[in-house]
Amino acid sequence: MPPKKFTWYNGIGLTLALIFALFPVFWMVSTSFKPSNEWVKQPPVWISGNATVENYLTILWPSVLLEKRGGLTQYTEEGEQKVAETTGVGGAVGDILIKSAWQAIWGSIIISVFATALSIIVGLMAALSISRYRFGGNTTPFFILSGRMFPPIAIAIPFVVMFSDVGATDTYWGLILAYAAVTVPFSTWMLKSFIDDLPKEIEEAAMMDGLSRWMAHVKITIPLIKGGIIATTLFILILNWSEFLFALILTYTKVATIPVQLAKYFSATEGALYGVQAALATVSIVPLVIIGFFIQKHLVRGLTLGAIKR
Amino acid sequence: MSYEDKKERIYKELSRLWSMHLDRKNFKVSRRDLMKGMAAMGITAGMAKYFMQGAPLGVRKAWAAEGGTPEERAINAAKALFANAKKKTISIMHPSGSGGNMTPFTKEWKDLTGFDVELIEVPVTQTHQKAMQEAVAKTGRFDLMIPAPLSLPELAEAGAALDITDYVAKYDPEDSHGDNQLEFPVREFGQKYKGRYYGLYCDGDVWHLSYRIDKMKEKGKAPFAQGLMVDTWDDYDKLCGEMHDKANNFYGALEYRSPFWNKFHWMTRFQSKGVLYFDKDMNSMAASPESIKTCEEMVKLQDVMPTEQFTYGFTENYSQYYAQGRGFCEFGWPSLWRYSMDAKGAKSIVAGRDDKGFPIQSAPSGIPGTKNAAGETIRAVIMPFAWDFVVNKHSEIPEAAYLYSQWLTGPTMSMRSIPNEGGYFDPWRRNHFLAPSPEFFAGYPGDYLKVQFEEMTQAVPEIIMPGAAEYHDAIDKNLQAAYNKQKTPEKAMQDAAKEMDRITKRRGKDKQKESWIALAKMYPEPLQKAAGVASWS
Numbered sequence: 001m002p003p004k005k006f007t008w009y010n011g012i013g014l015t016l017a018l019i020f021a022l023f024p025v026f027w028m029v030s031t032s033f034k035p036s037n038e039w040v041k042q043p044p045v046w047i048s049g050n051a052t053v054e055n056y057l058t059i060l061w062p063s064v065l066l067e068k069r070g071g072l073t074q075y076t077e078e079g080e081q082k083v084a085e086t087t088g089v090g091g092a093v094g095d096i097l098i099k100s101a102w103q104a105i106w107g108s109i110i111i112s113v114f115a116t117a118l119s120i121i122v123g124l125m126a127a128l129s130i131s132r133y134r135f136g137g138n139t140t141p142f143f144i145l146s147g148r149m150f151p152p153i154a155i156a157i158p159f160v161v162m163f164s165d166v167g168a169t170d171t172y173w174g175l176i177l178a179y180a181a182v183t184v185p186f187s188t189w190m191l192k193s194f195i196d197d198l199p200k201e202i203e204e205a206a207m208m209d210g211l212s213r214w215m216a217h218v219k220i221t222i223p224l225i226k227g228g229i230i231a232t233t234l235f236i237l238i239l240n241w242s243e244f245l246f247a248l249i250l251t252y253t254k255v256a257t258i259p260v261q262l263a264k265y266f267s268a269t270e271g272a273l274y275g276v277q278a279a280l281a282t283v284s285i286v287p288l289v290i291i292g293f294f295i296q297k298h299l300v301r302g303l304t305l306g307a308i309k310r
Numbered sequence: 311m312s313y314e315d316k317k318e319r320i321y322k323e324l325s326r327l328w329s330m331h332l333d334r335k336n337f338k339v340s341r342r343d344l345m346k347g348m349a350a351m352g353i354t355a356g357m358a359k360y361f362m363q364g365a366p367l368g369v370r371k372a373w374a375a376e377g378g379t380p381e382e383r384a385i386n387a388a389k390a391l392f393a394n395a396k397k398k399t400i401s402i403m404h405p406s407g408s409g410g411n412m413t414p415f416t417k418e419w420k421d422l423t424g425f426d427v428e429l430i431e432v433p434v435t436q437t438h439q440k441a442m443q444e445a446v447a448k449t450g451r452f453d454l455m456i457p458a459p460l461s462l463p464e465l466a467e468a469g470a471a472l473d474i475t476d477y478v479a480k481y482d483p484e485d486s487h488g489d490n491q492l493e494f495p496v497r498e499f500g501q502k503y504k505g506r507y508y509g510l511y512c513d514g515d516v517w518h519l520s521y522r523i524d525k526m527k528e529k530g531k532a533p534f535a536q537g538l539m540v541d542t543w544d545d546y547d548k549l550c551g552e553m554h555d556k557a558n559n560f561y562g563a564l565e566y567r568s569p570f571w572n573k574f575h576w577m578t579r580f581q582s583k584g585v586l587y588f589d590k591d592m593n594s595m596a597a598s599p600e601s602i603k604t605c606e607e608m609v610k611l612q613d614v615m616p617t618e619q620f621t622y623g624f625t626e627n628y629s630q631y632y633a634q635g636r637g638f639c640e641f642g643w644p645s646l647w648r649y650s651m652d653a654k655g656a657k658s659i660v661a662g663r664d665d666k667g668f669p670i671q672s673a674p675s676g677i678p679g680t681k682n683a684a685g686e687t688i689r690a691v692i693m694p695f696a697w698d699f700v701v702n703k704h705s706e707i708p709e710a711a712y713l714y715s716q717w718l719t720g721p722t723m724s725m726r727s728i729p730n731e732g733g734y735f736d737p738w739r740r741n742h743f744l745a746p747s748p749e750f751f752a753g754y755p756g757d758y759l760k761v762q763f764e765e766m767t768q769a770v771p772e773i774i775m776p777g778a779a780e781y782h783d784a785i786d787k788n789l790q791a792a793y794n795k796q797k798t799p800e801k802a803m804q805d806a807a808k809e810m811d812r813i814t815k816r817r818g819k820d821k822q823k824e825s826w827i828a829l830a831k832m833y834p835e836p837l838q839k840a841a842g843v844a845s846w847s
Contacts, residue, residue: 037634037657040626042618157446164449249443252401252430252451263433264406271625 025285031278032056039274055279059101101280104261109287110172111247111257112240115179119236120229122180123187128217130188131195132203141192148185152245160249170252178250179240187236194228195221230298238288258284380483381720385422387481388713392424396706399426400714403441403452405434408697410732411512415718425710437461438779441700445470450704453711458695459500462508463776463825465700472701475507477712483510483719490721490741493763498832499771500696505828509698510715512724514738516693516769517578518762520632520646521639522660523673525553525560537761539639539675541687543579546678547611553638554614562614564627564640567793571623573786574694574772575641580604581690581770582680584840586830587781592814592823596785597807605792605799612793620794633658639675643695644736647674647758669756676765688836690770697735729753737762768834775825777817784809 031039035052038045057064126144129135136143159178160169168174198221206216222229244259251260262280265273292299327347377383392398402412409429416427430452432440438461444452445468457465465471478485485492485501492500492511500511521539526532529552534541540549554562565575581587583600595601612619616631624642628649631637633656640646649656650672662671679689699715701708717723721741728735728742729749737743742750743763751759773781785806792802814822830843838844 037629040618040621041630042616157443160443160447160449164447164451169449169451248432248436249440252403253428260433263436264431266406266434271623 028278028281031275032282034275036273036275055275056283058273058276059280059283062100101258101261101283104256104258104280105283107172107256108241108258108284111175111179111255112237114172115176115183115240116233116237118176118180119183119187119240120191120233122184123191123232123236124222124229126184126188127191127195128221131192132200132217141189144188145185147182152182156245156249159246163250169250170254172255175247175250175255175257178246179243182243182246183236183239186239187232190232190235191225191228194225194232198224227298227300230295234288234292234295234299237291241284241288379720379722380481381717381723383481384713384717384720388423388425388710388717391707391710391713395425395710397453398424399428400454400707400711401428401430401452402714403430403432403437403455405437405456405697406431407434408456408733408735410730411727411735412718412733414730415723415727419714419717423710423713425714427714438464441465441470442468444702444704448704450702450706453702453705453707454715455700455702456512456697457509457700459509459511459693459698460695460772460774460778462501462503462698462700463774463778466503466506466508467776469703471508472703472705472708472712473506473508474510474701474712477701477709477716478507478510481713481716483716484721485511489745490739492738493740493766495771495832495834496693496696496738496766496769499774499829500693501698502832503774503828504825509700510712510719511696511738512699512715512719513695513697513735514742514762514766515643515696515736516691516762516765517574517641517643517677518647518691518758518765519639519641519675519677520650520672521675522553522635522637522671524662524671525638529553533673533675537674537676537757537764539673540678542681543582543607543678547607550611550614550638559636561616561631561637562639563611564631564637565608565611565615565619566623566627566641567612567615567619567790568621568623569786569790572789572793573782574692575608576601576604576785576789577694577772578641578677578690578692578770579608579680581837582678582688584680584682584688584837586833586837586841586843587773588810588814588826588830590827590842590846592819592826594807594810594814596788596810597804601807602800602803605789605803608789609792609795609799620790629656633660635659641677644754644758644762645734647672648736648753651755663755667755674756674758674761676761676768682840686836688840689768690834690837691765691768692772693769694772696738725750738766768836770833770837771829773829775822775829777813777822780813781810784813 030045030047032055033051033053034045034048035050035054038048038050054065130141163169163174163178168177202224203216203220206220207213211219242259243257244263247257247260248263251257258280262277265276265280323346376386404412409431412427412429416429420426437455437457441455441457441461442464444455445465462471466473484490485497486494491497496514496516497511501507501509519539523533526539531549531552533539534545540546550562552562554560566572577587580601583604585595585598585600587595589595616622616637618626618630622630624646627637627640628642628646632640632646633650650658651661651669652658653661660671662669664670677689677691679687681687699719701711701715705711718727721739724735724739725742725747727733728737729747729752737746737750737754737759740763743759743766746754746759754762772778775781788797788802788806788809791797791805792799797805827846830838830841830846833841833843
């Protein structure tokens with residue numbers, strides 16, 4: 001069949017779709033460079049004529065803003081002191097603004113990466129056992145999925161109780177376990193669908209050639225569904241990266257993540273610091289965009305795996 | 311061996327031991343004597359420890375009440391508790407942005423008492439949820455929390471907040487007497503629930519009105535009185551209309567009409583008409599003629615407000631309009647005045663002062679009121695938010711945690727803590743207003759402290775009772791519908807009343823009524839009188 005001609009109305013349609021998809025990203029990046037008096041201006045400022053990096057400095061290097069402002073006045077037992085951190089954003093000097101967001105950025109990276117890895121490993125094992133060996137019968141997949149059938153808030157408090165009892169609150173490993181537990185149903189189901197679409201005769205052939213069951217999966221099954229694994233990994237990574245509820249309730253001081261840090265850029269007197277939030281949001285999408293860029297080939301393959309029925 | 315024999319033997323033994331002390335020549339101690347003596351000492355020490363609640367030789371009780379100030383009493387008692395405390399760090403869960411009021415004093419507290427302080431920051435919008443989580447989880451991970459007074463009823467009912475009435479009686483934070491007290495009625499509804507203390511107040515979030523006195527003078531007008539832009543709401547509406555100059559991008563009023571913020575205006579204007587949120591039988595008064603009239607007045611005032619009124623809250627109104635010289639007046643928290651006077655940090659262009667440092671562009675004013683039949687002006691100055699130190703009921707060191715809060719909210723310490731940048735606690739004790747330190751005054755210059763002192767005595771609460779958030783939401787969204795002309799004021803207020811009554815019914819009318827009457831008894835006296843609260847039971 002000859003390829004379809006790309007018509008002008010196709011172009012308009014795609015352009016509109018592109019604008020629709022990219023507008024939130026444009027607005028976020030644009031806001032991240034606006035000074036505070038342009039964050040919510042009417043009519044809106046699309047691209048600031050007074051662009052500033054203060055929002056980025058606030059989250060990454062607040063000490064730079066200190067020098068500009070001349071310090072933060074605090075009255076201690078030694079008398080008036082100038083503290084060596086502050087910000088200039090909107091004149092607000094809440095203490096949330098005198099600490100950088102690095103702890104949250106590193107926290108998100110560590111927790112998301114390890115939780116995703118754990119979720120994929122467990123999910124892959126579960127998917128193989130269900131798809132190839134009907135482990136636990138036909139109802140097991142639904143039992144696994146039932147973990148996602150109620151709102152996370154319903155299990156939030158029991159999580160706090162259990163995690164407190166075993167000393168897992170405010171720890172990286174605690175949050176990694178929680179995230180993995182919550183995302184395993186997704187990884188299991190997604191990976192199961194990819195394995196289901198792979199003819200098991202290929203594995204059987206490999207076993208006839210002398211491979212054990214285990215090695216047949218390692219050397220045959222997993223490489224053949226690589227695209228699916230990568231697509232699932234990215235999906236789970238995004239879920240973990242943007243998770244808020246468990247990060248909020250299971251952390252106190254030692255561990256922080258970006259979504260919780262974003263929520264902290266709102267205080268009783270300063271209100272919502274949209275520019276700072278936009279700057280942190282922009283920084284936070286960078287790793288995912290980079291990962292997405294490098295794996296796009298596998299991603300497309302993974303997302304279309306099984307699209308053509310045997 | 312009979313009882314009598316045992317008794318005689320013990321007497322003999324005791325007299326022998328005693329005679330050993332009297333007659334030093336015959337002082338011989340056998341191993342058995344030594345063992346007996348040691349055992350007796352051990353038992354005595356154990357009993358003393360038991361009766362004196364774990365303190366060494368019972369000195370703790372004597373120390374606890376010692377000290378001439380709340381801070382001294384807190385330090386002495388905390389010092390005594392330290393040795394036997396199960397935990398040596400007091401963990402405080404606080405709303406984001408408020409740490410600057412505490413961090414500079416952490417080391418000082420540790421040096422004085424031994425207790426370290428750990429600050430756990432949570433997003434300001436999540437403090438209530440995180441506190442309520444503790445009611446179920448009972449982790450004791452934090453010892454103190456800083457929720458708004460609005461949260462006190464639910465935290466108390468849920469078992470998350472400790473009733474600190476006994477601690478208050480024992481250590482006396484001087485919140486209700488003396489030169490440094492917190493004024494009535496804020497000390498009541500800001501700290502208590504059903505007559506019991508559940509929090510120590512730490513942030514005086516009572517509203518005031520900042521206005522452009524220079525613009526008034528330009529138009530040949532004068533304020534109603536010192537510290538009062540106008541007397542009544544009618545005068546306010548009239549003046550805002552007169553000051554409005556849209557052609558020059560100058561707006562007469564900067565009220566809040568956005569979701570969440572808008573109800574505060576209704577609360578203060580409506581109640582100044584002498585009617586409270588509910589009647590004596592816990593029926594909503596949102597559909598009363600006074601409430602509907604209030605809503606109508608507020609809709610009308612929108613003509614002299616900026617177009618962004620439906621999306622702007624406090625910060626946006628301030629940073630986009632008032633501080634930029636584009637608005638005549640704005641209602642707000644004490645920080646409104648503080649920021650207005652900060653030309654450098656907050657970039658205010660209305661911070662002008664004369665040679666003596668007295669503000670000449672902006673002036674602080676009390677909130678307008680409504681004249682009653684007798685010609686008296688009734689004011690109902692709303693206190694939205696504010697913050698309290700609340701002791702976690704599941705803390706391992708509740709007493710030490712309480713003592714820290716008493717120390718930091720003491721007259722001297724709060725005077726030092728409030729002016730700190732990096733936090734947002736505002737003045738609340740009498741000495742803050744009447745005898746401010748130079749650095750304190752620098753943050754709140756001009757007549758502000760005098761004006762705000764008056765405001766404190768006329769403050770009214772939000773709906774501080776169980777279900778507060780639901781009641782607030784019912785009012786908020788129906789007011790919003792009226793402002794957007796989706797409903798008439800009458801319909802909007804009738805719907806709000808219906809929703810409020812439904813909430814009451816669902817939560818149990820008798821239980822809600824009990825909480826409401828307790829709250830109503832904490833209103834300023836003129837409002838109690840106007841609403842006839844004295845006869846409610």
